[in-house]
């Protein structure tokens with residue numbers, strides 16, 4: 001991964017971190033005092049051995065104990081405060097970036113829907129936040145003190161200092177080695193975990209299909225395989241990291257005892273006091289504790305590092321949306337000019353040089369065989385897929401000039417596959433708004449002829465539905481999808497196969513809704529296979545192989561395109577993909 005690929009993303013991440021600069025300075029300051037107070041133990045030990053035991057003064061002992069208790073209390077308070085401040089640094093970092101990352105994930109997924117690339121970036125943000133709030137991050141503020149303490153030991157005796165520096169050097173070397181050797185294993189474990197997590201999500205959302213198609217065993221085998229790989233890679237990474245952690249811990253304890261041994265040797269030679277011997281050993285333990293902690297919690301550091309880099313790449317690839325001047329509510333006037341669309345990830349255009357115009361009060365039916373580009377046109381009109389060439393104008397303004405939320409308000413969209421979300425029917429119609437407008441919800445449902453159907457459900461508008469389905473039939477879901485498209489009074493409706501699951505009554509209601517839209521001066525686009533869907537259409541656009549094959553008044557187009565159209569209609573045949 002090149003640094004230049006991540007440059008702007010890195011700047012954004014650093015900018016978010018910089019917002020906590022004052023807090024981090026606080027943490028640094030607390031760390032100075034915490035580390036100075038760390039000297040309480042060794043100094044206390046020194047005084048006990050060399051002063052109290054020598055002088056046998058109980059008053060001195062009492063005074064020292066009181067002082068030591070006070071200093072440890074101070075240290076405890078500072079450590080506690082430092083932990084709280086760091087937790088807030090993490091939380092602030094996440095809060096500042098939540099919206100930006102969420103937005104980038106959404107746009108990136110549309111741009112490259114390849115599931116192998118769909119790493120959970122929101123989890124990456126969490127990994128960085130967890131790191132900032134962790135003890136490892138606090139330990140990084142203590143690490144600069146390690147060399148100070150190690151060198152400080154040489155005040156007691158140069159040999160002790162030498163042992164401390166060499167031992168500390170070995171531990172720091174182990175830390176570096178740990179980072180280099182476990183990086184690949186951690187990354188592999190992460191990828192394998194993602195794959196098995198994704199399958200687990202499908203198990204929940206597609207349970208019915210898995211059971212219905214008898215895919216249970218096959219699905220289990222695949223999931224089990226992914227999980228086994230995740231487990232295997234996780235174990236490998238854990239073993240590696242664990243080896244380093246236990247090596248470093250054992251070595252640290254060994255080093256402390258060796259320091260005691262060397263101290264005792266120097267005491268025997270009369271070159272050191274017993275107090276200094278104990279104090280040096282304690283100081284060494286304190287000096288190396290942060291190194292130990294960093295090695296022990298290295299997976300956390302690695303996940304955060306990976307998360308940081310992945311987020312930087314994501315934010316660089318998906319720059320922030322520019323803020324747009326809010327345009328007035330448009331008229332239902334649509335111009336599609338020489339539109340060419342290449343679906344994300346595809347190399348070939350699915351729509352080529354398509355042009356047509358729609359005036360307020362008109363409805364157009366878009367017909368054509370499977371794969372002719374009908375859904376592609378719907379996605380382009382709603383701004384989901386950007387145009388590779390040409391323009392789409394709504395009331396004169398290119399649709400890119402509308403903010404995405406505003407465009408979605410003006411253009412109601414019923415996708416081919418209606419997906420509801422966890423929540424109530426009302427919340428789904430209100431497009432998951434936290435403050436749904438009940439009057440608008442009911443109005444949209446009435447327009448979509450879904451109101452009576454919803455009232456017949458046990459909890460009416462408050463009936464819970466879920467991503468995995470719920471108690472609704474396909475036709476009911478489609479009607480709720482239509483109500484959702486009509487929520488908030490759109491000026492243009494784009495309906496992709498709106499009656500594929502509707503019964504006769506539903507189709508009649510849909511046509512009534514389209515008629516009403518037209519009467520109100522709005523316009524409607526209907527991608528359709530079934531003749532019932534285009535009954536209210538004044539115009540027809542025929543697509544074939546992504547090109548405009550015909551365009552004009554409905555009857556004329558049908559007559560032009562299908563030479564013996566009347567005969568075929570009479571014989572119940574299938575003109576141009578209308579089934």
Ligand SMILES: Nc1ncnc2c1ncn2[C@@H]1O[C@H](COP(=O)(O)OP(=O)(O)OP(=O)(O)O)[C@@H](O)[C@H]1O
Pocket residue numbers: 343344345346350368369370371372373374375376377416
């Ligand atoms: N996400 C995608 N990535 C790449 N190519 C796509 C994608 N979606 C559709 N296509 C391609 O674009 C072309 C047009 O597809 P589109 O879904 O627009 O057809 P359609 O007319 O709506 O078909 P149907 O009537 O079956 O719904 C097809 O060749 C299809 O393979």
